[in-house]
Structure formats: C-alpha cells, structure tokens
Amino acid sequence: MAVGPYGALLDAVRGVRWPARAPVPGGVPGAHQARSRGVAPEFAEYRPYRQGDDPRRIDWKLLARSDKAFIRLAPDHATLGTTFIVDASASMSFAGKWMLAKRLVVALAAVAHSSADPVGLVIAGPSSVRRLPPRARGGVIAEIARTLDAVSPGSSQPLAALVPGSAARCVVVTDALGDLDELRLALAQHRARGGESHLLHVVSREELDPSAESRLVVDPEDETIERPLVPATLDSYRARFGEWRADVAQRVRGEGIAYQEVCDDAVVDAVVRRVVSPRGADGRR
Amino acid sequence: MSFLAPLMLAIGALAATAVVALHLLTTRRPPKAVLPTARFVPVSDASAVARSSRPTDLLLLACRVLAVLLLGAAFAQPVLDLPGPSVRSVVVLDRSASVADPAVAARLAGERLTAGGALVVFDTVAREQSADSTGGAPSTAPRTAPRAASGILSAAFVVATRAGRRVARGADSVRLVLVSPLAEEEFDAATDALRAEWPGSIEIVRVAAVTDTARRGAVRLVSATVDDPLAPAIARLDVARGAHEVRITRAPPSAADSAWVTAPERVLVYWPSPGDAVPVADGVTAFGLHTATIVAPLVRMPLDGSSGALRQGAAREMASAPAVPSRVIARWRDGTVAATESALASGCVRSVGVGVPFAGDLTLRAPFDRFLAALVEPCGGARGRAVTDSVAGRLAGGAQLASARRLAAGATADRGAAALLLSLALVALAAEWLLRRRVTK
Numbered sequence: 001m002a003v004g005p006y007g008a009l010l011d012a013v014r015g016v017r018w019p020a021r022a023p024v025p026g027g028v029p030g031a032h033q034a035r036s037r038g039v040a041p042e043f044a045e046y047r048p049y050r051q052g053d054d055p056r057r058i059d060w061k062l063l064a065r066s067d068k069a070f071i072r073l074a075p076d077h078a079t080l081g082t083t084f085i086v087d088a089s090a091s092m093s094f095a096g097k098w099m100l101a102k103r104l105v106v107a108l109a110a111v112a113h114s115s116a117d118p119v120g121l122v123i124a125g126p127s128s129v130r131r132l133p134p135r136a137r138g139g140v141i142a143e144i145a146r147t148l149d150a151v152s153p154g155s156s157q158p159l160a161a162l163v164p165g166s167a168a169r170c171v172v173v174t175d176a177l178g179d180l181d182e183l184r185l186a187l188a189q190h191r192a193r194g195g196e197s198h199l200l201h202v203v204s205r206e207e208l209d210p211s212a213e214s215r216l217v218v219d220p221e222d223e224t225i226e227r228p229l230v231p232a233t234l235d236s237y238r239a240r241f242g243e244w245r246a247d248v249a250q251r252v253r254g255e256g257i258a259y260q261e262v263c264d265d266a267v268v269d270a271v272v273r274r275v276v277s278p279r280g281a282d283g284r285r
Numbered sequence: 286m287s288f289l290a291p292l293m294l295a296i297g298a299l300a301a302t303a304v305v306a307l308h309l310l311t312t313r314r315p316p317k318a319v320l321p322t323a324r325f326v327p328v329s330d331a332s333a334v335a336r337s338s339r340p341t342d343l344l345l346l347a348c349r350v351l352a353v354l355l356l357g358a359a360f361a362q363p364v365l366d367l368p369g370p371s372v373r374s375v376v377v378l379d380r381s382a383s384v385a386d387p388a389v390a391a392r393l394a395g396e397r398l399t400a401g402g403a404l405v406v407f408d409t410v411a412r413e414q415s416a417d418s419t420g421g422a423p424s425t426a427p428r429t430a431p432r433a434a435s436g437i438l439s440a441a442f443v444v445a446t447r448a449g450r451r452v453a454r455g456a457d458s459v460r461l462v463l464v465s466p467l468a469e470e471e472f473d474a475a476t477d478a479l480r481a482e483w484p485g486s487i488e489i490v491r492v493a494a495v496t497d498t499a500r501r502g503a504v505r506l507v508s509a510t511v512d513d514p515l516a517p518a519i520a521r522l523d524v525a526r527g528a529h530e531v532r533i534t535r536a537p538p539s540a541a542d543s544a545w546v547t548a549p550e551r552v553l554v555y556w557p558s559p560g561d562a563v564p565v566a567d568g569v570t571a572f573g574l575h576t577a578t579i580v581a582p583l584v585r586m587p588l589d590g591s592s593g594a595l596r597q598g599a600a601r602e603m604a605s606a607p608a609v610p611s612r613v614i615a616r617w618r619d620g621t622v623a624a625t626e627s628a629l630a631s632g633c634v635r636s637v638g639v640g641v642p643f644a645g646d647l648t649l650r651a652p653f654d655r656f657l658a659a660l661v662e663p664c665g666g667a668r669g670r671a672v673t674d675s676v677a678g679r680l681a682g683g684a685q686l687a688s689a690r691r692l693a694a695g696a697t698a699d700r701g702a703a704a705l706l707l708s709l710a711l712v713a714l715a716a717e718w719l720l721r722r723r724v725t726k
Binding site: 090091094175177204206207210214215216217218219220221222225226227228229230233236237240241244 | 315
C-alpha cells in the first residue's frame with residue numbers, strides 16, 4: 001500500500017479497533033454488533049416459529065420436549081460504513097491544520113478499514129466537492145491519502161449538506177469556523193437516524209496562543225475582518241476564543257455528537273486512540 | 286559655550302527624548318497577517334498605536350528634535366566662552382583728579398593688563414575701555430581730557446564686577462587690579478558693599494595722590510553789607526587743606542573778579558543775596574569731600590543771571606581761556622540744580638542759587654558750616670588724604686583670586702547667541718511644518 005508519508009502513522013495505529021458506539025443496522029457481516037439476530041453458533045434467545053422462517057433453524061429438541069416450534073437465534077455482526085468529511089476551506093490552510101486533518105483522516109480510515117468497514121471521503125474543496133464513496137477493498141486508504149494530498153485548502157464550502165443520509169458513521173474534520181450551526185444540526189439529524197456522528201475540531205497553536213508581535217490580522221475567508229492584534233488586545237482575544245471553543249464543545253456534545261478538539265501540535269496516534277475509545281475522548285459514550 | 290541655566294538644557298533634552306519616543310509609538314498600521322480566528326480579536330481602530338524598533342519619519346523627527354534642543358539651548362541662557370589664558374585680569378585705573386601722575390598710573394595699569402582682560406577707568410563715572418582692534422589688551426594711555434572730577438570707587442567696582450563676569454567665560458579665575466591712590470574722597474557709603482560683590486581678592490597698586498597744602502584764611506567774603514549772614518560761618522570755616530584762595534561775592538562778578546579768578550588755585554563763588562524774597566522750607570545738598578545737607582527756610586534763586594554777569598565782566602579772559610563744561614556741586618531736594626562750577630583758565634567760578642535769608646540762625650548751625658565747606662573746596666573738588674594701609678588692606682581682602690565659576694553665576698546671558706539659537710529653532714519649526722504638510726498630502 002503506497003501511503004507515502006503516512007507509513008509511520010499507520011504503523012502506530014496498527015491493531016487499534018474502532019467499535020461502534022451502538023448496534024449497527026444489519027447488513028454485510030462485520031465486526032460491529034448488529035441490531036438483527038443471525039444464525040451463528042452462539043445462542044442468544046428463542047423465538048416462536050413463524051410462517052416463512054427457515055425450517056432448518058427450528059430447535060428440534062425443544063420441539064420434542066415442548067411440542068412447540070421455536071427458532072434458535074444468535075447475535076449478528078455487521079460492518080459500519082465510515083464517511084470522512086474534511087473541511088478544505090481557506091482557514092484550514094493556516095499553520096499545521098491541514099496537515100493535521102489529513103493525518104487524522106488517514107489514520108482513522110486505516111483503523112476503520114482494519115475492521116473491514118468501508119471507508120469513504122468527502123472533501124469540501126475550494127472549487128468543488130470531491131467524493132470517494134465508502135469502500136472496503138484494499139488500497140482504499142492509499143487512495144484516500146492521495147486524494148487528500150492532491151487538495152489544497154481554498155475557499156469555503158458548506159459542510160452541512162455533505163453529511164450522509166444513511167445510518168453510517170460520519171466523521172467531520174473541521175476548524176468549525178464555517179457553517180457550524182447548520183453542521184451541528186445535520187450531524188444531530190444523522191445521529192437521530194441511527195448514525196454515529198463525530199466532530200473533530202482542529203485548531204492551531206498559533207490560534208490558541210498568538211505571539212505578542214503587533215500585527216493586523218485578516219480572516220482568510222472574509223477579508224473585511226481586519227483587526228489589530230496588539231498586546232493590548234491579546235488577552236481579550238484569548239478570552240473570547242476560549243469562550244467560543246467552550247461554547248462549541250458544549251453545544252455539540254449536547255446534541256450527542258462525539259466532539260474532540262485537536263491542536264496541530266498534538267500526537268496524531270494518541271488522538272486517534274482517544275477518538276476510537278468507546279468512552280470517547282471526553283469520557284462520554 | 287556654557288549655559289547659565291543648564292536645567293533648561295536638560296528639559297530640552299528630555300523633550301527631545303519624548304519626541305523620539307513618540308515617533309517610536311507612531312500610529313502606523315501594523316503589518317498584515319492571516320489569522321483564521323481574527324473575528325475574535327476585539328474591534329478597534331485598525332491603525333492602532335504600534336511600537337516600532339526604528340523611529341518613523343526621520344526628517345520630521347530630525348526637525349522636531351533640532352527645534353526642541355535649540356529652544357532648550359536658547360532658554361538655557363548661553364554664554365560664549367572667550368579665548369584666552371586661564372587667569373585673566375580686570376585692571377581698574379583711577380583717572381580722577383586725585384592721581385598725582387596719571388602717566389605713571391597708566392603705565393602701571395598697562396603692565397598688569399593681560400590679553401583677554403578688561404580695563405576699567407573711572408573718575409566720577411566708570412566705564413570699561415574697549416579692546417583694541419587686534420583683540421589684545423585695551424590701551425591704558427591717559428586721555429587728554431581734564432581731570433577735574435573726583436573718583437568714585439563704588440562706580441568702579443560696579444563696572445569692574447560686570448567686566449569680570451564677561452571675561453570669566455572660559456577662564457579659571459579672574460584677578461582684579463586696582464591702580465589708584467585710594468584717596469578719602471573716593472570712598473562712599475556703598476563702597477564696602479560693592480567691594481563685597483567681587484568674589485576674590487583685589488591687587489591694589491597705590492600711586493601717588495595729589496598733595497594739598499593747608500592755607501588758612503584763604504576764604505574772603507566780598508559783601509555790601511556788614512551784617513551778611515555768611516560772615517560768621519566763613520569766620521568759623523577751617524580750610525584745613527587746599528592750596529587755593531576763595532572769593533565769595535554777593536554782587537555779580539566784576540571784571541576784576543574775573544581777572545582774579547583766572548590765576549591758578551583760585552575759586553570765585555558768586556552767591557547772590559536773596560533780598561526781600563520770602564524763604565520757604567526747603568532742602569539742599571552739596572556734594573563735596575563730605576556730602577552736606579541743610580533743611581531750612583531758603584530761597585531758590587536762578588543761576589543764569591550770574592553767568593551773564595560773569596560773561597560780561599570776563600569776556601576778555603574767556604576769549605583766551607574757554608570755559609569747561611559746568612559740574613553740579615549742589616542740588617535741591619527735588620533734584621533741581623542749586624549750584625554749579627565752571628572752570629575758567631586755571632581757576633573756576635561757582636554760582637550758588639541758594640538764597641540764605643538774613644533772619645534766622647541757619648548760618649550759625651553746624652550743617653551750614655559743612656554746606657559752606659563743600660562750596661569753597663578747590664576747583665574740581667577737595668582732595669582728601671589717602672586712606673591708611675589698614676583700610677587699603679581691608680579693601681584688598683585675602684590672596685585668593687576670584688573664581689570664574691562664581692563670577693559666571695551672576696553673569697548675564699549672551700543675548701546674541703540666545704537670539705541666534707532661537708532663530709535657528711524657528712527655522713527648524715518652519716521646516717517641520719513644511720515637511721508635515723508634504724507628508725499629510
């Protein structure tokens with residue numbers, strides 16, 4: 001698998017599993033517990049025979065003892081499709097945010113793919129939306145890596161419309177500086193449909209703690225926002241940015257969406273382990 | 286160049302520093318930088334105050350700093366230091382009639398006058414002799430003007446102190462040399478106080494004084510009446526010194542009087558009688574060897590009539606001996622001239638406008654004796670004896686030269702230099718205004 005600079009990262013996350021946080025709809029057999037019952041050798045429960053059931057699944061010994069026909073049921077497992085929606089707006093090109101987003105997506109895709117889950121990619125690129133439908137075949141991780149490397153962040157695209165309608169896993173990697181409210185609602189609806197929603201909030205160290213050098217800072221996505229960042233306004237900036245991030249985390253988590261703030265100087269494999277943890281990075285299920 | 290008020294110079298330097306600091310805190314727009322979270326920066330003026338490591342608008346800054354420094358220097362009262370030796374001299378030369386040999390005094394003064402020093406000559410007035418065109422010491426050659434006036438040391442000390450402050454610029458110390466016989470009449474009540482203004486010792490070079498010889502009975506009253514009130518006072522008069530003769534005439538001077546007075550050491554006093562004029566309470570002061578004032582019922586009499594009579598009677602003598610300008614020897618209390626003296630050939634004629642009434646005991650009192658003594662002094666004033674060595678030693682003080690720094694403390698600023706600095710500051714301000722207009726355009 002040609003994964004270029006991601007080799008070391010993939011080695012670091014090898015063996016990591018990403019279980020679904022809730023039973024997944026039935027389908028292609030996979031690693032996640034499905035809501036449906038199957039015919040596996042493990043016993044789960046009995047159900048009275050109904051017309052149309054496969055007669056081979058009748059428990060004949062129980063029929064002989066009780067003179068009633070019961071079907072023997074076993075737990076079922078299925079795959080969970082995972083779609084990564086990556087924000088490639090101009091603000092993501094700041095500092096190491098884009099590189100962090102790429103590494104996160106590749107690593108998480110590899111983790112998901114290791115459980116035979118199909119993984120897909122949606123990039124809200126500067127000119128158009130690039131899509132890679134979820135696939136479970138080999139080489140999909142390399143394809144995702146190549147696709148990400150081929151994109152340079154530019155003008156912003158709305159992310160809310162890109163959230164899939166199916167009950168799959170949806171992971172959004174963004175700096176949350178775009179259509180956050182719409183995105184939050186879309187992810188909440190996705191979760192209501194039985195899907196699993198993740199929001200990875202990417203921030204840069206320079207945004208968290210800007211240098212004290214005086215400069216006129218400009219928003220790359222809205223050049224009308226042009227304000228002097230001088231020592232006198234630095235503390236106020238830090239306070240307002242901190243309050244905003246806390247508010248975003250509270251509101252997103254309030255919708256049952258798994259939220260994780262990731263700084264661009266973080267160790268990616270550690271972040272991946274927190275994201276895939278059943279308890280989540282914030283200790284919540 | 287030194288400054289009498291260096292505090293102003295320091296204030297100017299502080300102001301210049303503040304100007305530089307303001308240029309470092311200029312309101313230029315800081316450089317642009319991308320920050321995706323710029324929306325969280327508080328809204329404020331984009332051209333906010335920013336610190337810079339280098340001052341902006343260097344030309345404007347230069348003009349402003351220059352203007353502020355020049356203003357500070359101008360208000361610091363600049364004094365230009367004069368080139369010359371570290372020890373300079375101020376020579377005070379007595380040119381009064383008390384000096385027996387002016388040539389000797391001038392030679393002694395010239396020997397002590399150094400380059401960069403000052404020469405002060407004095408009699409009744411003191412003045413600083415200007416330096417010659419070569420920039421060296423001023424000339425001490427005696428002038429040919431008559432020396433009928435007495436010397437006043439007080440005036441000499443005033444001018445000498447002022448000259449000392451001037452020559453002290455750029456020097457370490459200043460030596461004051463006084464070439465004078467130190468006659469009694471050269472001292473007055475202000476002499477000691479004005480001497481104390483000189484912050485050092487005085488090198489006194491004493492020269493010979495004019496020697497007067499006593500001649501009693503030299504004053505003669507020519508009066509038409511036998512009960513002239515001046516008679517008893519003249520009888521009591523003791524002319525202790527002065528080789529001169531005095532003739533007091535109550536009538537206008539005659540030709541004989543005029544002829545008499547042309548001889549050396551003769552004084553003709555025309556002192557008319559007030560007649561029937563009503564005296565009023567008044568005061569008059571005579572300036573002789575000792576100042577004498579009388580306050581009594583007196584009659585103010587005009588002085589012109591006597592001169593006319595004198596001219597009529599002595600026309601021939603005056604044609605050959607031109608009169609020297611008069612000097613005032615007495616004044617009324619309001620400053621009006623009460624008596625004058627005019628030199629005539631080798632003698633002099635005095636006109637007295639103080640009418641002494643016949644009634645009363647004014648002429649019997651001691652103040653009138655002193656007043657009369659002042660009016661019958663020799664031509665040009667009485668010559669007192671030279672003061673004793675102890676008095677001269679007290680005048681000389683110690684052996685320490687005057688410190689130039691202490692002298693400079695009382696110096697006055699060089700107005701020319703201050704005006705020049707002020708003008709340059711105005712030019713710098715004008716240039717700053719022009720530059721600022723160009724920048725704002």
